[in-house]
Amino acid sequence: MLPQLLVNGLIAGGIYSLVALGFGLIYSTTRFFHFAHGAVYAVGAYLTYACWLSGMSLYAAIPLAVIGTSILGALLDIGIYRPLRQKGASSLILLIASLGLFTVIQNLISLVFGDDTKTIRSGTVTEGLPLFDARITPIQITIIVVGALLMLLCWVLMKKTKIGKAMRAVANDPELARVIGIESDRVILFTFALGSALAAVAVILISLDTDMTPMKGFYALLMGVVAVIAGGVGSIPGAALGGLLVGMAQHLGVWKIPTQWRDTIVFVILIFFLLFRPQGFLGKAVKKAAV
Amino acid sequence: MDYLLHILILIAIYSILVISLDLIAGYTGLLSIAHAAFYGIGAYATALLSLHFQTNFLINMIFGAVGAAALGVIVAFPSLRIHDDYFVIATFGFQMIVYSIFNNWIGLTRGPLGIPGIPVASLFGFNIDNHWKFLILAVLFAGLSYLFVRKLVNSPYGRVLKAIREDEIFAQSLGKNVNSYKIQVFVIGGALASIAGNLYAHYVTFIDPTSFTILESMSSHFDGDHRRRGQLERAGGGSGGFGRPAGGAAVRRTSEQRRGESATDILWKPPSLDDALPAAGTYGRIQSSKALNE
Numbered sequence: 413m414l415p416q417l418l419v420n421g422l423i424a425g426g427i428y429s430l431v432a433l434g435f436g437l438i439y440s441t442t443r444f445f446h447f448a449h450g451a452v453y454a455v456g457a458y459l460t461y462a463c464w465l466s467g468m469s470l471y472a473a474i475p476l477a478v479i480g481t482s483i484l485g486a487l488l489d490i491g492i493y494r495p496l497r498q499k500g501a502s503s504l505i506l507l508i509a510s511l512g513l514f515t516v517i518q519n520l521i522s523l524v525f526g527d528d529t530k531t532i533r534s535g536t537v538t539e540g541l542p543l544f545d546a547r548i549t550p551i552q553i554t555i556i557v558v559g560a561l562l563m564l565l566c567w568v569l570m571k572k573t574k575i576g577k578a579m580r581a582v583a584n585d586p587e588l589a590r591v592i593g594i595e596s597d598r599v600i601l602f603t604f605a606l607g608s609a610l611a612a613v614a615v616i617l618i619s620l621d622t623d624m625t626p627m628k629g630f631y632a633l634l635m636g637v638v639a640v641i642a643g644g645v646g647s648i649p650g651a652a653l654g655g656l657l658v659g660m661a662q663h664l665g666v667w668k669i670p671t672q673w674r675d676t677i678v679f680v681i682l683i684f685f686l687l688f689r690p691q692g693f694l695g696k697a698v699k700k701a702a703v
Numbered sequence: 704m705d706y707l708l709h710i711l712i713l714i715a716i717y718s719i720l721v722i723s724l725d726l727i728a729g730y731t732g733l734l735s736i737a738h739a740a741f742y743g744i745g746a747y748a749t750a751l752l753s754l755h756f757q758t759n760f761l762i763n764m765i766f767g768a769v770g771a772a773a774l775g776v777i778v779a780f781p782s783l784r785i786h787d788d789y790f791v792i793a794t795f796g797f798q799m800i801v802y803s804i805f806n807n808w809i810g811l812t813r814g815p816l817g818i819p820g821i822p823v824a825s826l827f828g829f830n831i832d833n834h835w836k837f838l839i840l841a842v843l844f845a846g847l848s849y850l851f852v853r854k855l856v857n858s859p860y861g862r863v864l865k866a867i868r869e870d871e872i873f874a875q876s877l878g879k880n881v882n883s884y885k886i887q888v889f890v891i892g893g894a895l896a897s898i899a900g901n902l903y904a905h906y907v908t909f910i911d912p913t914s915f916t917i918l919e920s921m922s923s924h925f926d927g928d929h930r931r932r933g934q935l936e937r938a939g940g941g942s943g944g945f946g947r948p949a950g951g952a953a954v955r956r957t958s959e960q961r962r963g964e965s966a967t968d969i970l971w972k973p974p975s976l977d978d979a980l981p982a983a984g985t986y987g988r989i990q991s992s993k994a995l996n997e
Binding site: 444445503504507508511634637641672673675676679680682683686687690 | 734780781784785787788789791792793796797799800803804806807921924
């Protein structure tokens with residue numbers, strides 16, 4: 413039982429880490445909670461489904477869907493968030509705007525595809541490969557490997573490339589970044605495109621393993637937000653660790669506690685972190701001025 | 704006619720909810736999305752007490768308010784340490800936990816099946832058993848909460864709350880115990896919201912967890928349009944007025960009833976800076992021009 417729960421936790425953790433990574437990148441550069449990320453995530457799955465329905469092979473459908481989702485993320489920034497930023501909207505107004513967007517996009521998906529469960533799994537269900545005392549399917553191995561690879565790539569991108577450094581500069585101080593000639597709007601646009609692409613990869617991987625419903629994005633986003641806060645905002649290893657923590661807590665929790673409390677465990681962890689370590693495992697402590 | 708009364712009763716109940724949230728979010732500036740949790744505690748306390756112990760309306764109300772006040776202390780606690788959007792996320796966590804207790808503690812709450820057969824309210828041996836009587840009761844409580852909160856925010860106590868909203872550190876530097884005020888506001892606001900839950904449970908006589916979701920918390924914000932309160936008060940120098948919370952509740956209730964769909968479908972449009980909602984926004988504009996003319 414325990415090895416299987418660990419494997420399940422690792423797989424869930426891989427997915428949450430990817431969501432947390434995308435969400436965290438966007439949060440650290442723009443400083444607001446982009447809740448519509450959950451809807452963007454769901455769009456990734458449904459784009460793949462639509463391409464697949466129109467007769468494409470999955471190998472063609474997946475890259476198309478990732479690109480499409482990435483464009484959607486960029487369009488949200490250009491169409492909604494950038495005008496709001498230019499009007500000087502506070503992060504709370506942006507948060508409320510993103511909640512609105514979330515609902516609109518999710519309802520649009522329901523409108524077009526219906527509320528019922530869809531699947532892009534093909535082929536017959538086979539027994540997983542044995543791994544110690546647990547079983548793991550090839551697609552689940554892919555989830556873990558792709559997740560780890562993307563984490564590494566993003567880490568390299570943030571540390572070594574020019575755009576990554578610009579992202580960190582904007583995250584650190586948008587004013588100062590503008591002073592030294594970084595166009596923060598372009599950097600933010602790139603962040604939205606990158607974050608949305610990561611969400612699309614995560615959702616496509618999980619859809620290959622299980623099924624999709626329009627509500628799925630909300631759930632993944634919640635877990636992603638908890639992972640970001642637990643791991644520390646703006647830290648890529650933090651997002652990975654936070655995702656693993658959430659996945660493991662969920663799956664090891666059900667070992668002793670009835671399954672319906674799985675999500676409650678996660679929210680208790682969230683509040684615990686917010687109260688006692690709001691900067692997360694690896695984030696830096698920031699203190700508001702005090703008297 | 705009954706239908707019209709039904710809508711009026713719901714408006715009165717939701718007005719209490721919005722007025723109490725206004726105290727927390729509008730006057731003190733603590734943007735909480737856990738309000739439906741307080742509302743739900745009031746409703747569940749009412750349902751469970753009146754079914755298991757045959758207690759009457761007022762006793763249910765007192766116990767519900769005590770429960771919600773206790774939750775208020777817990778929800779307020781993160782606001783002492785974290786601010787702004789982190790606080791929103793913390794309240795979000797509380798909302799989800801309380802909702803999952805309603806939904807998952809099957810032994811106590813019957814979970815998604817809900818609790819049917821809640822007796823009608825009775826006050827001093829007088830049964831509130833038709834729409835007219837209930838409307839009078841609901842309006843009475845809505846009026847009382849309105850007067851109470853108005854009295855509160857126009858007092859020196861209310862001025863401290865507004866100071867906390869505008870600049871917490873400044874309020875602290877004047878020797879105000881900001882932490883204690885924040886907790887008190889959540890206790891008062893939570894207890895008031897539980898009264899709305901109590902009325903709702905006695906009125907509908909059936910409750911289930913779907914009435915107390917995060918969406919309920921958020922639409923209360925849209926009804927009240929609390930974000931504007933600070934702006935308006937700064938512009939006009941006076942109080943932002945209570946018309947808007949009640950008006951927003953009225954617009955949403957009626958539109959929801961008329962079109963038979965969720966309020967969020969109608970009102971959840973991406974808000975711009977100028978108008979969060981067409982409905983509450985128009986109302987807000989009237990208010991803001993009034994405020995500016997003063």
